[in-house]
Amino acid sequence: MAVAVPEEPSYSVPVAVAGPSQSTTGYPSSEFESSSQTSVEADDPGDDSFQPETTSSGEEEEEEEEEEDDDERFTGKVLVDEERIMSLFKFCQVCGEAILDTNVHKFYTGAQLKVKWQCNGGHKDTWRSSPDVRGMPEVNLQAAASVLFTGGTFTELSEWSKAMKLHMIGTTTFHAIQKAYLHPAIEALYQQQRNELLARVFQKQAPEDDDMWPQQLPQLLGDARCDSPGFSAKYCHYSFMLDDTKEIIHTELVQVTEASSSVMMEPKGFKRGLTVLLGMGLDVEVIATDRSPSIRKMMRIEHPEIKHEFDIWHTAKGPFITTCGFPVEPVRVTQSYCSSAGCPSFTMCVCDEHTWTEDGNTYRCCHLPISADQRRKTKWLKSDSASFRTLASLVQDGRLLKDLGQMGLFMHTGELEVFHSALLKYMPKRQHFSYMGMQERSHLAIMDHNENIVKRRQATTTGALRHKRVACRRSGKWVIQKIYKPRTTDFRHRLMDMVYERRQDPDVQYKAPTSSLDQPQPDLPPNIAQTPAPPLQELLARHMSRL
Template sequence: MHWKTKKWIVNEPHVMELFKRCQECGSVITKTTKASVGSLLRVHWECEKKHKGKWSSCSDVRGMPANNLLVSACTLFTGATYTDVADWATLLNLQIPHKTTYFDIQSSYLVPVIDEEYKQQQKAAINDLHLQTELCNPVHLSGDGRSDSPGFSAKYNTYSLMDDTTDKIVHFELVQVTEASSSVAMEPVGFKRAVNTIQEQGIKIDVLTPDRSPSIRKIMRVEYPNIHHEFDVWHVVKGLSKKLCSNSRYKDNRELQPWTRSICNHLWYCCATCGGDPDELIENWKSILYHITGVHSWIEEGNPKKCRHNDLSLEEQHRKKWLGKDSHAFRTLQNLVLDRGLQKDLRQMALFKHTGQLEVFHSVLLKYCSKNLHFHYASMVARTQLAILDHNENVGRQQATTTTGLPRYNIVFPKHTKEWVAKAIFEKKKLKKSKRLWLRKLYGGGWTPALFTRTVLLI
């Protein structure tokens, strides 16, 4: 149980104090020889009566110090880099494996083990999609690309596909810039590869929710006409919020500032309650132009219409800062609401699909693949697989509660909205449930470095 054994940082002079007397006869030790291999310290001693012995700070695994394997595994599996760990160890003067030793262990043991575990999990995810197809349940996937660096000078683009039913990543494609004409062109390449791979598995995709880029639109229209293309509500609302915040900075449009969040929430509500009907979605979206002026019932094309909210009291109506129909702020909002491009996009948002969970995965990916660092292709693949294993294992965490059972929140104040927002705090990530199973395999099926590393990964 090398991974489970408690470990302590011990200074070398204190260790050598243990080699003053022979453990067999109690005689004075006259000769000691020290040797180190990375994190391993080995001491050979000899006493006055010619008794000899050997002591090691950790055991060997077929000639390799077990702690060297542990240090390398923990560095990679926590998303850290060797440089970070080495800098910390250098300041502490703590002995760890050399850089070449670390990368040898990574390529020989860690990367293959991560790949094997990822393939097993991906196989289970694909089987779930096959089961949905067999049960005649529609398969809905979301997709989004993530560049490895900010700006337009990225070397890699990671395109991920997520199952909307389980919020788990089912497949990803890593594209290098040399495989495309430019950094911007990497995402369409990854998108096509990912979709083709899923279809080659015999899975029929009913609805796909990528982004709204012109290149992705054309690919969906030309190459995948049988797949319904939905637009991501999250990105549309994000773009609308940016426009509202940008316009409300002007003096004539400052009346829009307190309404920004409500307008964005209204778009979310319209998409969530339209029942898949694009006409109803557009009609409900336009109603914001009546509500924001204090008009909650009106006649449209000879039919009476009204807001869906409950009747407002006189105090609530007096407290609201309604916009005047002749104000510059109202005309600015009217241009945004009735924009032809937005109206056209709304027709592909009636199923209320969004890639919010994919953005959550991208935040997890930052832990393992920082945009400020460059990784070689094999390391980039392994770290992306680690992020997927981490995300899929912790999908569906419940909101954390206090000792009295009340839900926990974090209060934030975004600068662009200038409004306090309560965000839910979720439970801490849990350990792998199959911990005991892998321990049985470890001690029942033979102790090998690869199996040991795999156990550390799963725990």
């Protein structure tokens, strides 16, 4: 088995010598002449709720006085084999006397190893592989915080620890630490950063007398992300992003029981989120969403003062159409048609017809003249072909032509899709989380996104921006790609400090209901079923396998 121990422990290590002749080597002997240290059962007097679960390989350990913990941040850790640690408990570092195996007892409190020893000379002490934070092993607190703050799950941590044969905290301890210390820390830092972002937005939208600082009303992007595809989603996250800085300013979590169906979670999240933002005082000028009929009607009736744009990217990402055996992307078709909306130039141009007569007037395409060589190499469509009819039906679609009037600002939610990909790190779709867990994990993803959205370009010593050559998988051509500096995760260090400080607060009691995050939540049923559960025997009687 393995044990995680700090690189530079600030607490006493009782044994580190090979024989009596080396009794003065290692740590100063004065560290081992103090009174006995914390035992397995010793708790912080101010935290009666903390009752660590222990496993022992020897006799029951007697209660001893607890030594005051040093007020310091987390130290580095290394993995050490249990045999290597126990081999150090052979001789006393104080007097050099031998320590019999019967006088050495080891105990585990989660990931912390405690060894109680007594030498033949009468010296005794308790060695801990990790310091305590108000009676709780620091390594237990740090293990739970590290796995959550990096987007992991306890299942992954537990399986990795079992494969490594590494002693680790249990699921009960993890969830208790998460409720009492981790979720409140995440919410506190998220609200702090969100308030700072809102302050900058309010400063921009406030009217200024100076012409050098004109008023800038916020323009938002909105899009939803469900926890599973299809019509069986349980949760829906609707996020609002600032169009200028691409920072997430607000997010709403909707459970399917709050809406009539999983499809209606998106408009409900949009409505609730926009109501919150407007209630804060944001004077939203423009908001861009997908072409959802429910959101379109909501904006037209309830918020006519806000300009509603449609996401050009959602419109253009439909299936490819094929002309003459070559795929044509709808985005190019849409952009080309937008440039000549209301005239037949596009559908005629693809057939190599660049002039036409309308109402007695002759018109021509606005592009440059096509050379004979270009005309010969281009694969033109025939006006009576199936490919041309498919293309014409696409660009002349009535709904598309109607919606073009709400795409004039060319706003898109591509960066929101990037954020949704980042959400998969913190909220994988293959695993279920509670409502509170989904909410706080989304806040972690937002803090990660907002910290790194302003990508910092790498430069050479002369100041030139760096690039790299990349082969495009689709076209097979070589292209240039920008090189950015590595991502930063400063928010995790701040979260670790807040967790440490929260554990040191005597008013925060471990496993106490008052220590959990007190956030207003919608009135949710215990499960998403609409009818009470029938008796188990009744379900077994009518169960029928599909095979």
